[in-house]
Amino acid sequence: MEQKEKLHNLRHSLAHLLAAGVLELYPDTKNTIGPSIEDGFYYDFEFTSPISDKDLPKIEKKMREILKSWRAFESIEKTAKEAKEHFDKNEYKKELIDEIVGKGEKITFYTCGKFTDLCRGGHLENPKEEIADGSFKLDRVAGAYWRGDEKNKMLTRIYGLAFETKEELEKYIAQKEEAKKRDHKKLGKDLDLFTFSELVGSGLPLWTPKGTLVRNLLDDYVWELRKKFGYEKVEIPHITKKDLYLTSGHWDKFKDDLFRINTREGHEFAMKPMNCPHHTQIYARRAWSYKELPQRYANTTMVYRDEQSGELSGLSRVRSITQDDAHVFCRMGQAKEEFLKIWDIVHSFYEVFGFSLQVRFSTHDPAHMEKYLGEEARWQQVESILKEILDEKKVKAIDGLGEAAFYGPKLDFMAVDSLGREWQVATIQLDMNMPESFDLSCTNEKGVKERIVMLHAAIMGSIERFLSILIEHTAGNFPTWLSPTQVAIIPVRENHEDEAKKLFETFKQSSIRAEIFSADDSLGKRIHNAKDMKTPYVIVLGDKEVTSGNLTIENRDGTKTENISAEEFLEKLKKEIEEKK
RNA sequence: GCCGUCGUAGCUUAGCGGUAAAGCACGUCAUUGGUAAUGACGAGACCAAGGGUUCGAUCCCCUUCGACGGCUCCA
Numbered sequence: 001m002e003q004k005e006k007l008h009n010l011r012h013s014l015a016h017l018l019a020a021g022v023l024e025l026y027p028d029t030k031n032t033i034g035p036s037i038e039d040g041f042y043y044d045f046e047f048t049s050p051i052s053d054k055d056l057p058k059i060e061k062k063m064r065e066i067l068k069s070w071r072a073f074e075s076i077e078k079t080a081k082e083a084k085e086h087f088d089k090n091e092y093k094k095e096l097i098d099e100i101v102g103k104g105e106k107i108t109f110y111t112c113g114k115f116t117d118l119c120r121g122g123h124l125e126n127p128k129e130e131i132a133d134g135s136f137k138l139d140r141v142a143g144a145y146w147r148g149d150e151k152n153k154m155l156t157r158i159y160g161l162a163f164e165t166k167e168e169l170e171k172y173i174a175q176k177e178e179a180k181k182r183d184h185k186k187l188g189k190d191l192d193l194f195t196f197s198e199l200v201g202s203g204l205p206l207w208t209p210k211g212t213l214v215r216n217l218l219d220d221y222v223w224e225l226r227k228k229f230g231y232e233k234v235e236i237p238h239i240t241k242k243d244l245y246l247t248s249g250h251w252d253k254f255k256d257d258l259f260r261i262n263t264r265e266g267h268e269f270a271m272k273p274m275n276c277p278h279h280t281q282i283y284a285r286r287a288w289s290y291k292e293l294p295q296r297y298a299n300t301t302m303v304y305r306d307e308q309s310g311e312l313s314g315l316s317r318v319r320s321i322t323q324d325d326a327h328v329f330c331r332m333g334q335a336k337e338e339f340l341k342i343w344d345i346v347h348s349f350y351e352v353f354g355f356s357l358q359v360r361f362s363t364h365d366p367a368h369m370e371k372y373l374g375e376e377a378r379w380q381q382v383e384s385i386l387k388e389i390l391d392e393k394k395v396k397a398i399d400g401l402g403e404a405a406f407y408g409p410k411l412d413f414m415a416v417d418s419l420g421r422e423w424q425v426a427t428i429q430l431d432m433n434m435p436e437s438f439d440l441s442c443t444n445e446k447g448v449k450e451r452i453v454m455l456h457a458a459i460m461g462s463i464e465r466f467l468s469i470l471i472e473h474t475a476g477n478f479p480t481w482l483s484p485t486q487v488a489i490i491p492v493r494e495n496h497e498d499e500a501k502k503l504f505e506t507f508k509q510s511s512i513r514a515e516i517f518s519a520d521d522s523l524g525k526r527i528h529n530a531k532d533m534k535t536p537y538v539i540v541l542g543d544k545e546v547t548s549g550n551l552t553i554e555n556r557d558g559t560k561t562e563n564i565s566a567e568e569f570l571e572k573l574k575k576e577i578e579e580k581k
Numbered sequence: 582g583c584c585g586u587c588g589u590a591g592c593u594u595a596g597c598g599g600u601a602a603a604g605c606a607c608g609u610c611a612u613u614g615g616u617a618a619u620g621a622c623g624a625g626a627c628c629a630a631g632g633g634u635u636c637g638a639u640c641c642c643c644u645u646c647g648a649c650g651g652c653u654c655c656a
Contacts, residue, residue, distance in 0.1 A: 096656045118656045142651035143584020154584050524616040
């Protein structure tokens with residue numbers, strides 16, 4: 001049996017065991033569904049009285065007890081009538097049975113020990129023997145809607161972790177703890193990058209001097225890459241009359257997410273949830289000759305979305321989002337070339353941080369054209385351009401059927417971080433619809449008005465989200481060029497402070513961000529603090545250094561550089577920053 | 582939004598019916614100084630906010646706000 005299948009069967013069997021345990025302890029409970037998942041399994045129940053995490057050990061104990069009598073799963077086929085009789089009081093199971101009948105599939109029951117469940121199969125042959133001691137653990141209780149739909153009843157979901165061996169489970173738990181240590185919400189506070197205020201509101205991060213510095217450095221880097229390709233900066237107001245979004249189609253699609261503003265004169269305005277409609281109006285300010293295209297507008301700016309409060313989380317999901325947005329207005333024939341330029345920018349940018357990228361090709365779903373603007377033929381036309389690009393780059397993209405934006409298909413880029421997790425980051429979108437809505441055009445060689453297309457291109461996507469990913473990817477150890485403090489200078493005693501100040505000035509003149517840790521704390525503690533802030537280089541300045549004129553430097557990786565002259569170190573540092581290491 | 586857990590000084594936490602405690606951080610002073618020193622003194626919290634129960638509430642109940650984990654894995 002394949003390893004993967006075995007693990008799935010193990011987890012699925014445990015889901016059954018969980019249901020068996022729960023039903024024995026709480027006989028009035030209605031069990032619903034219980035699949036295996038990425039790190040274990042879950043089962044959704046409707047309890048008659050609420051349970052909490054505190055009840056898990058009891059359930060887990062019961063599971064182990066029951067397991068002793070679980071030697072084999074037996075399957076038996078039932079008619080719909082028989083099946084419904086068995087689950088007479090369980091409307092969830094009955095709904096499932098109707099569905100199975102509707103699909104023309106067979107109804108099967110699986111029994112193990114004294115527990116029988118509606119199931120399509122996929123279990124261990126002998127649970128008692130195959131489930132290793134200590135290889136599973138009930139993890140937590142959470143709410144989940146029946147079938148994931150918030151219109152349905154909320155059920156109680158019990159999550160369990162499960163692996164083939166106890167060692168693997170322990171390793172997984174240890175990994176989760178490592179991820180927790182890197183949690184950007186904690187590191188962001190420790191490194192003094194951002195904060196939240198209850199008065200300002202949830203999902204609205206406030207940026208400290210250090211955090212702002214990092215944001216600006218990132219944005220400058222994106223700009224540096226864009227500049228080469230002829231982009232120009234633009235700026236727009238953060239609100240607009242409703243009319244703009246009525247024209248673009250966003251009012252319909254986004255109205256639940258919009259922060260709306262009513263003026264004293266009775267007009268309705270909205271905070272912008274995206275920038276493209278504003279940018280179209282910059283393009284639309286005058287008539288263009290084909291000779292002047294493409295027009296490339298870049299604009300790093302905040303957008304505002306009224307996300308559901310329960311969806312908010314640290315910087316990953318916020319209500320004020322800084323997009324490093326850009327829009328290219330060009331002729332259809334130029335789209336591919338422009339697309340490739342952005343492709344280059346995206347790859348250069350992520351390479352610097354050591355992320356590897358995967359691409360997802362998000363297309364329209366022909367079965368649901370009501371979700372999109374415009375004719376299907378036009379969608380096929382623009383999607384073929386993206387396909388050509390993927391072929392040319394010899395990249396096999398993940399299939400994103402139905403994942404397109406409502407105005408056009410896109411390539412989404414997923415960054416794989418140092419813990420192997422995948423995050424959606426950059427996106428390039430090709431849009432024939434908004435130019436249509438706003439009647440954007442140019443005059444072509446024949447003197448005829450020609451419809452143009454529009455490219456949407458965000459490199460970081462959202463600075464907030466990108467930073468949350470970068471913080472966890474690096475565990476706060478930003479590359480030197482991005483570190484708020486690049487060099488800590490630590491004078492051993494007060495009489496070394498003058499030397500420290502001289503050194504500080506030297507750094508300052510070369511635009512190196514240095515910080516002096518003055519002698520009010522003990523030496524050891526100051527070094528510790530500097531390292532705690534993930535400072536790339538810590539220079540300890542004492543008698544030894546003052547006499548020799550050389551420096552002793554502690555590197556962030558734990559190594560030490562001794563007897564290096566200030567000039568030499570400065571050169572090394574400048575080179576490192578230049579190369580963005 | 583919904584379900585669950587939670588909200589005590591800047592941070593981490595203790596206390597849990599009789600108006601609050603510790604460590605770190607902070608301030609002053611002293612003694613120190615080569616990898617998280619020591620001592621003394623000091624300042625800092627109407628225990629998230631509002632309402633209720635009670636002779637009395639940080640502790641019990643309700644509401645609001647905020648944080649975290651879930652809510653696309655289908656019998």
